Amino acid sequence: MDWTDAPVRNLAFPVDAMSEITLQDLRNPIIKGISMDIRDRELLVLVGPSGAGKTTLLNMVAGLIPHDGRILVDGERVDGLPPSQRHIGYLFQDLLLFPHMSVKKNLLTALQRLSITRSERNERISSMLELCHLTSLGDRLPGALSGGEKQRAALARALVASPKVLLLDEPFSSLDFRTARYLRLELKRIHSQLGTTMLAVTHNLEEAQDLGDRMGVMTGGRLEQIGDVQEIMLQGKSAEGGFLEKANVLPCAYQESLGNGLIYVQWAGGPLFVPEDGGKPFNRVAIHPRHVYISPYPPPGPQVNRFQGRIREIRHAGGMAHVELMVGDQRVHAQMTTEQAQALSLASESPIYGILKLRDLHGC
Amino acid sequence: MNRVFLLPLVVLFLFTAGVLSALFFRLSPGEIIAALGSDETRFALRLSLMTSIAATFLALILGVPTGYVLARTDFPGKAILDTFLDLPLVITPLIAGIGLLFLFGQNMLGARLGEWGIHILFTPWGAVLAQTFVASPIVMRSSRAAFERVGPRYEWAAATLGLRPSQIFFRISLPLARQGIMAGTILGWTRAMGEFGATLMVAGAIRFKTETLPIAVYLNISSGDLGTALSCAWVLMATGFAMLLALRWIGQTPRSETLPSR
Structure with a gap:
């Protein structure tokens, strides 16, 4: 409009x-x-x-x-x-x-x-x-x-x-x-x-x-x-102590539209499915750190939009844990509450498995 | 609980029961009933009701808006004004009556009011004046507390809906504070019915003229007419008891409303 x-x-x-x-x-x-x-x-x-x-x-x-x-x-x-x-x-x-x-x-x-x-x-x-x-x-x-x-x-x-x-x-x-x-x-x-x-x-x-x-x-x-x-x-600007956490913007290679509302792209050497939104081809996907789910063990369920990587750094601020991951040469941020991070017993330099929630991926 | 605490309770109960039965059993029921029907008792009851209702009405007109202003505004010296307005609650009625007597006497307001044909001293209007003086602060305090409990937020909502301040007061604030205002009204009315000291000073104790129920008790005890004195006392106590019950009933009325949390 x-x-x-x-x-x-x-x-x-x-x-x-x-x-x-x-x-x-x-x-x-x-x-x-x-x-x-x-x-x-x-x-x-x-x-x-x-x-x-x-x-x-x-x-x-x-x-x-x-x-x-x-x-x-x-x-x-x-x-x-x-x-x-x-x-x-x-x-x-x-x-x-x-x-x-x-x-x-x-x-x-x-x-x-x-x-x-x-x-x-x-x-x-x-x-x-x-x-x-x-x-x-x-x-x-x-x-x-x-x-x-x-x-x-x-x-x-x-x-x-x-x-x-x-x-x-x-x-x-x-x-x-x-x-x-x-x-x-x-x-x-x-x-x-x-x-x-x-x-x-x-x-x-x-x-x-x-x-x-x-x-x-x-x-x-x-x-x-x-x-x-x-x-x-x-x-969103990610000023120190700012309200909005900066989104992950991941460079990807556009492959094809699957015709069922999903786009298939290549990211960090693996396949990624992204909801179709507007139909224009794109070469980046964005996802908010809140929607990046991580675990020290391979999560069960269908093997879609999964990745495997390594924790670089964990920061705690205001009851939230900000986790920086490396997936291949890609930097990904995940965010969760401090309690959740403690329950997962995350540690720097340890291997990590993760899911990029499909519904919250945006091509851009 | 320690049983020692029960002793004062028993003493208090016996104290009250003793006073009531002393008043009740002094005369035979027949004598009391006869006195209840006497002209003097009926006059005193009627005058008491009329003056106390008029006084309560005046106390509402003065007390509710004052309570509203004090609940909703803040200004320098508010605490001092507030304390000042409460003074009638602690002044001995007899002394307040002397003050009223001087204020409305010939040297001050009385002469001017007399020119306009208004005579207050030693008339039933004096009783109304004395009762208003003691009842107003009670109504004002209860109204103020009630308006404070409701808070200003419903009034905000009403203002955004386009209501004018007077509409907001009569349609929103007043209905929401009605419970506290009614409780204050009953307390003020009870106080007005029982008012003696100030009434005695301002209206005097004149048989069949300014003879409210408490004045009638006083006059008839003085002249030794125990029957009329006690029957008037009983009528007074019965109304007081009825009002206590009414207060209880108001307090227990289930409220469908929930007040806002902030």
């Missing part, structure tokens, strides 16, 4: 306003300076560790905490407006469904500001409930809903008045893995159906990858980089 002509929604905190940001604690300003554009109808995900200022940024955009700088929505400045007049929806991390009102009443509250007739209101509420698969739950109190249902009810409430931008704070962090995954797909579906511009923040890289049209990386109150999701995942 070509975005170049799309109108740009611009959210800007000028870097030079750093000292003017007034938060509750002046000695510790959380947002150091952020400047970014959000494209019309896109879903932009900001990812970053806890304490990066993600929630603070959203609270500023919503107008809930004082801030300096400019915020433009559809080209109009909203930074001087109170939250109730910004027309920016907000899905809070703790949802904040009003516990004393049914799901329908919760949605109705969001429609108070629109001057529309009662039947239009009911129409909007029921179509939003339907969109979020909540039709049968409209009369329930939030306390009688499951975690996933609450999440959808809060999303419906945030969207029912058609805000110009929707902010999402760690939208699925409180849910179990399966529910979260399902709801991510649901959010993508609702996003594509409504076309609401969305700005989400999360500490979960996988979530960011799943959700985002584009992705930004936030650390220490600054926006480090912003761009296409694959681009960021594969070419």
Whole structure:
């Protein structure tokens, strides 16, 4: 899709306003300076560790905490407006469904500001409930809903008045893995159906990858980089203590397309199968260190995308083990938790077997 | 547990039971029932209910918004103001009554109010004034605690949904804090019903005019009419007991809501 002509929604905190940001604690300003554009109808995900200022940024955009700088929505400045007049929806991390009102009443509250007739209101509420698969739950109190249902009810409430931008704070962090995954797909579906511009923040890289049209990386109150999701995942800067681990980029020899969605390439003297993605031939494959699985013994199972090598170095930082391997003359990085590394009793210079997870290989 | 701890419990129980039975068995049930139906008891009950309901209403109007402001804002000197507003809780009612008497007396506010035809001292309005003075800080404290428990985040959510501050207060904050506010209202009302010292100073003890239940007990004990005094005492205790039960019931009402974790 070509975005170049799309109108740009611009959210800007000028870097030079750093000292003017007034938060509750002046000695510790959380947002150091952020400047970014959000494209019309896109879903932009900001990812970053806890304490990066993600929630603070959203609270500023919503107008809930004082801030300096400019915020433009559809080209109009909203930074001087109170939250109730910004027309920016907000899905809070703790949802904040009003516990004393049914799901329908919760949605109705969001429609108070629109001057529309009662039947239009009911129409909007029921179509939003339907969109979020909540039709049968409209009369329930939030306390009688499951975690996933609450999440959808809060999303419906945030969207029912058609805000110009929707902010999402760690939208699925409180849910179990399966529910979260399902709801991510649901959010993508609702996003594509409504076309609401969305700005989400999360500490979960996988979530960011799943959700985002584009992705930004936030650390220490600054926006480090912003761009296409694959681009960021594969070419992310790997600053010391940086949030993103640099991806492995492995030179390979393109052999052929197998016609079943797989590409056969030659890497480090062996065969490698890579998912077909776009169909263009490539001579490099990229894989994130998290998706390189290693073991001191040959792993069982089908002998696909296996390699054998030698450990060069093991570094431990922040509960994670970073393992550098040599496979032939190729350098490969693997990443796991310190506990996992200890359980495998990895040692430098010892032989190692590994798997490059097929689904997470990208030709580039 | 050491059995020694049971002794104070037994003493406390006997203490309370002793006081209650002394009040109860002093007169025969027939005498009490006769006195309950007397004009004086009925007048005192009616006046007590009217003044205490008016006072509780005023205490709500003053206490709930004050509690909200104190729960949601921070400003220099807040702790001092806070302590100051709690003073009526620790001032002896008799002394508070003297203060009210001076404040609304002819030398201060009384003259001006009198020009407007408002007479507070030694009228039932004096009783309302005295009761409001003691009930307001109770309502204010409970409301404040209730608003603090709910926290500001639901209000944030309401603001992003486009509600104006007044809508947020009446549709979100107030309903969510209702349990604590109701508990405070009951406590304040109980306090207003039983108010004696300040009422005596401000409204005086005038038969069939400013004779609330506690004043009626005082007047009839002084004049030796034990029947009316005790029947008024019983009515007062019964309402107090009913309110204790109501408090329990509110405390046990299952709450469908879950408050946000942060």
